[in-house]
Amino acid sequence: MFLKFLFICSSLAVLFGSLMVACTKDIMHSCIYLFFCLLGVAGLYLTLNADFVAATQLVVYAGGIVILMVFATMLTGGSAFQAHNKFGFKKIPMMGSRETYIIGFISAFLFIAITFKLLLNLKEGLTPLSGQMPFETVRIIGHKLVTDHVLPFEISSVLLLGALVGAAMIARPRRG
Amino acid sequence: MNETIVTYLKQFEFVSRGYAGLSPHMATLVSVIIFGIFAFVIVNVCAIIGGLGTYAERKISADMQMRIGPNRVGPYGILQFLADGVKMIMKEDTVPRDCDRFLFFIAPFFCLVGVFATLAVLPFSNGFILTDLNIGVFYLLGVASMVGMGVFLGGYSSNSKWSMLGGMRGASQIISYEIPVTISILSIVLLTGSLSLRDMANAQTGFPTGWYIFHNPFTFIGFFIFFIGILAETNRAPFDLPEAESELVSGYNTEYSGMRFAFFALAEYVEVFVVCSLASVLFLGGFKVPFDIGGNTIIGQLLQVGTFFGKAFLLYYVVIWVRWTLPRLRVDQLMTVCWKYLTPIALFNLVGCAFWMYFFDGKSILTLLLQTGAAAAGGHH
Incomplete structure (x- = not known):
């Protein structure tokens, strides 16, 4: 009962957050609502017995990505609030151009396709998974990461290294 | 049921087990309430520790700079943080x-x-x-x-x-x-x-x-x-x-x-x-x-x-x-x-x-x- 309550709360947080992300005019507020949405997703993971994934969600998305987004927004000056702000940032009218319409159309199409795919599964009826979920997921995840899935794990670190080097290249002061 | 959260609630089941007539739902509810009380107590204790921290900070800094520090409110000024809290609440909330x-x-x-x-x-x-x-x-x-x-x-x-x-x-x-x-x-x-x-x-x-x-x-x-x-x-x-x-x-x-x-x-x-x-x-x-x-x-x-x-x-x-x-x-x-x-x-x-x-x-x-x-x-x- 309590778990259902938690699950419903988390789902409501996700729904509310994602709705507000789309409905707010100020991009900075969108970032904060996105934060609520990601917290809700972490809550969903927690109630579904994936505690490690939930904590990772908190560390990576809530702690890292949202702060990064807020920083990026602030430094590029895309917030409506900044339009009358006195730091000298100028508001950049990003929305309503041809590119945004194209991207919006594609993402709407993808969203509808994925939703249909999920709903098709519903028609066959859901069967609960048999067997018990392991209580301690951390140990199993760690073990799998360095045995069965070591190649994707390493390749993803190469990807991150590439991103890091690229960022350093772009940010490097030009000489001569 | 989900193991992750349930095991944490189970530690309070001895209370609900005392009352044999409780249904499982009620037992969970009782556990949640007891859990909430414990969380409330710990948060408050730590908030008081935080408050005393401000007092300690002022007193120790005063010691290091050969001053006396807060000494008016309560014995040795130990209630200074409560007085500060009251002052903070009474202050105008400027935006x-x-x-x-x-x-x-x-x-x-x-x-x-x-x-x-x-x-x-x-x-x-x-x-x-x-x-x-x-x-x-x-x-x-x-x-x-x-x-x-x-x-x-x-x-x-x-x-x-x-x-x-x-x-x-x-x-x-x-x-x-x-x-x-x-x-x-x-x-x-x-x-x-x-x-x-x-x-x-x-x-x-x-x-x-x-x-x-x-x-x-x-x-x-x-x-x-x-x-x-x-x-x-x-x-x-x-x-x-x-x-x-x-x-x-x-x-x-x-x-x-x-x-x-x-x-x-x-x-x-x-x-x-x-x-x-x-x-x-x-x-x-x-x-x-x-x-x-x-x-x-x-x-x-x-x-x-x-x-x-x-x-x-x-x-x-x-x-x-x-x-x-x-x-x-x-x-x-x-x-x-x-x-x-x-x-x-x-x-x-x-x-x-x-x-x-x-x-x-x-x-x-x-x-x-x-x-x-x-x-x-x-x-x-």
């Missing part, structure tokens, strides 16, 4: 005209929620712990990163140059110093083989010989890196650049007044307590009492709680001591210390710990010395 009201109102709560959420996994003793999550440290790092968000939003939304600079400094500092801190924690995780804070404390002994700080040379260095890192993460001097009084008025909380300002201050002082107790759990044996006096009885638990708080408060004292001793760093020095010194050393420590675990079977340096000594004295005959 800058051109601020971003939504973010301005929400920023202090980010700090407060992030700090209080970390209290859930602090092991006050072997038994007094709200939830012994098996991802304890990881969870703690995750929710503590909300504080950086609050600091940054507080600075950004105030629409003031001082706040803005303070907020940017705060966010970049907290994000940067998370890296050496996390890597130092990782080396302890390596030694313990668990992410649960209770397991980490239980893997050590009551005497300094069994503490992780003296386990091997790498953890010894790791402790100091960790301590420097947490000083920076909690915006304490010599890393108090986000609220550098002489440069930025009051930094990210310049525009805040009344209770909102008090939330920032309270969050900072409670966070110092949290990270100090984390340092004591990770490196200084946590709640372990010598010879395990009292065992798992209530007396033993109380002794453990006393040990835990004693160590945490000792570190708290050191933090205050450092603040009133060292001058503030510059921004570039701050980043240099983090990225050019602490992070490489922490990485080296992590690798060193791994090698130590591999070559010496996870034995501590003292055990090895004793073994060699015994062998030299003819222990192998």
